Amino acid sequence: MIKVNLDIMMLKANISSKDLAKKIGITPANLSILKTGKAKGIRFTTLEKICKILHCQPGDILEYIDDKE
Amino acid sequence: MKYLTNFILKAVSILTIVAEVIFSLGTFGVIFSTIMMFIISGSDKEDFNKYILSSGNLTKGTLLLAGINAIVIFASLIITMHSLRRVVDNISNKQFFVASNLLNIKKMLISVSIVTLCNIFSMFFFASAHVSSLSGVFSNSWSQIGIYIIFVAILYTIYLVFKYGFELQEDSNTVI
Numbered sequence: 670m671i672k673v674n675l676d677i678m679m680l681k682a683n684i685s686s687k688d689l690a691k692k693i694g695i696t697p698a699n700l701s702i703l704k705t706g707k708a709k710g711i712r713f714t715t716l717e718k719i720c721k722i723l724h725c726q727p728g729d730i731l732e733y734i735d736d737k738e
Numbered sequence: 739m740k741y742l743t744n745f746i747l748k749a750v751s752i753l754t755i756v757a758e759v760i761f762s763l764g765t766f767g768v769i770f771s772t773i774m775m776f777i778i779s780g781s782d783k784e785d786f787n788k789y790i791l792s793s794g795n796l797t798k799g800t801l802l803l804a805g806i807n808a809i810v811i812f813a814s815l816i817i818t819m820h821s822l823r824r825v826v827d828n829i830s831n832k833q834f835f836v837a838s839n840l841l842n843i844k845k846m847l848i849s850v851s852i853v854t855l856c857n858i859f860s861m862f863f864f865a866s867a868h869v870s871s872l873s874g875v876f877s878n879s880w881s882q883i884g885i886y887i888i889f890v891a892i893l894y895t896i897y898l899v900f901k902y903g904f905e906l907q908e909d910s911n912t913v914i
Contacts, residue, residue, distance in 0.1 A: 695914060703914045710913035 672732045675704045675719070682723045693718045747830045754823040758816055765812040772805035796867055804863045811856045814849040821845040835907035840900050847893045854886040 679689060690700040693715060702708045703715075716727055723730075775798060778786060790796065821842035828839050861883065 699914050702912065708912055708914045709909060712913060715914055 670734050670736055671706075672734050673703060673706050673708075673730065674732055675730055678719075678723045678725055678729055682725075684723070689719075689722065692722050744830065747826050751823050751826045751830070754819040754826070758819045758823075761812050761815045761819065765809055765816070768805050768808045768812065772802060775801060775805075800863070800867075804860065807856050807859050807863070811853055811860070814852045814856070818846050818849040818853070821849070835900060835903035837904065840897075840904050843893070843897045843900050847890070847897050850886070850890050850893055854883065854890055857886060858883055 679686070686700055686704070687697055690697040693700070695715065699708075703711065711731075716730070719725075719730060720727060775786070790801075791798070824842045825839050825846075828834075828836060828842075833839070861879070
């Protein structure tokens, strides 16, 4: 499964959900869906904006975890 | 082009309201005549027996059944028009693949199927009574029933398209 480490990166960048959602241009509700891993996918444009604002790489936000482990 | 689309959708929406009013009047007419059939007396009753029951070899029970059938047809048509208006209004508001549209198309499909079945019954009624339909709402031949069946098939195809579109829309909504 793909784990979303957005809250960790947000803590490191010291940014609130409301501010991040506003800067990315999505609703706080959609950001919450993304953070909780309920989203079915993420657009490259959204990922690019997140990486730009949080000064990180896509790999810092998305992590692959083997289900068997 | 945008204005033309808006105009057509508005016109269809108004037409559905007009149709709903006409079908409602038709329903009241059928209910009124069915009730009157049982309460008339004197010379009116004699005329009714002579010109309606005897000439068509009918009974009051058959006429009552035909009346109920006509009411079901009108009620289904009212539901169809109401659902169509809601779909058209949603499309006017740029809401295409939403749950409301899917539900209303489903209602239309069921209503038109009921209309088709009731029309098959009314066709047999008109054939047994040796009378022809007074209104275009009721079928007189298998060719008219065929048109209804084709219409049901088209509606079913539209329903499938909207069902698939709704699933795609839901999928798209969960991609952030």
